Amino acid sequence: MSAPRAGFALAAPTPEAWYRAAAGALDVLLVDHANCEKKAASSALGLMFAYADDAALSVALARLAREELRHYEQVVRLLGRLGIGYARLAPGRYAAGLRRALATAEPGRRLDLLIAGSLIEARSAERFRGLAPHLPATVAEFYRGLEAAEARHTDLYLDLARRHAERHQLDLAARHAALAAVEAELATTPDPLLRFHSGPPPG
Numbered sequence: 001m002s003a004p005r006a007g008f009a010l011a012a013p014t015p016e017a018w019y020r021a022a023a024g025a026l027d028v029l030l031v032d033h034a035n036c037e038k039k040a041a042s043s044a045l046g047l048m049f050a051y052a053d054d055a056a057l058s059v060a061l062a063r064l065a066r067e068e069l070r071h072y073e074q075v076v077r078l079l080g081r082l083g084i085g086y087a088r089l090a091p092g093r094y095a096a097g098l099r100r101a102l103a104t105a106e107p108g109r110r111l112d113l114l115i116a117g118s119l120i121e122a123r124s125a126e127r128f129r130g131l132a133p134h135l136p137a138t139v140a141e142f143y144r145g146l147e148a149a150e151a152r153h154t155d156l157y158l159d160l161a162r163r164h165a166e167r168h169q170l171d172l173a174a175r176h177a178a179l180a181a182v183e184a185e186l187a188t189t190p191d192p193l194l195r196f197h198s199g200p201p202p203g
Contacts, residue, residue, distance in 0.1 A: 011180040057160055092193045092197065101178070120197070
C-alpha cells in the first residue's frame with residue numbers, strides 16, 4: 001500500500017540542537033526508542049481492535065505491528081551490545097500533546113488517529129536520517145536502515161487516512177495541516193525531557 005506524500009510533509013524540521021543533545025545522551029535516546037517501537041505496535045493493534053470491521057485496515061496494520069515489534073527486538077539487542085541497561089523513563093509530552101488535539105467523535109476521530117500515526121512515523125524517519133551523522137557507526141548504520149521502514153509506515157497511514165476521508169467526505173488536507181502544526185510545536189519547541197520525539201532542551 002502506498003500513497004503520494006506531496007502536500008503532507010512535516011510542518012517544521014527538527015532543530016539541530018535536538019540532534020546534538022540526543023547524540024550526547026545515547027543511553028536515553030536508545031531506551032526511549034525501544035519504548036517508541038512498542039508504543040507504535042500497540043497503537044497499530046489498538047486501531048485494529050477499534051475498527052475491526054475494516055479488514056483492509058486490519059491486515060495493513062498487522063504487518064506494521066509485526067515490523068515495529070521486530071524493530072523493538074533489534075533495539076533491545078543493540079542496547080545489550082552497547083552495555084546500556086533498559087530502564088523505565090518518564091513519558092515525554094509528545095504523545096499526550098498529539099492526543100489532546102484529536103477529534104473525539106467519529107468519523108473524524110479515525111481520520112485524526114491515522115493522520116497522527118503518519119506524522120509520528122514521518123518524524124521518526126526524519127530523525128533517523130538526521131541522527132545518523134552524529135552517532136557511532138553501529139548505531140548510525142542501524143538508523144539509516146530504519147528510515148526507509150518509517151517512510152513506508154508514513155505512506156501506509158496516509159493511504160488509510162485518504163481512503164477514510166474519501167468515504168466520509170472529510171477534509172484530509174485541512175486536518176493534516178492542523179495536526180501537523182501541533183506535532184511541529186511539540187517536536188521543535190524547548191522541552192525539559194529529552195526523548196526520541198521531544199523538542200530540543202531549553203536554552
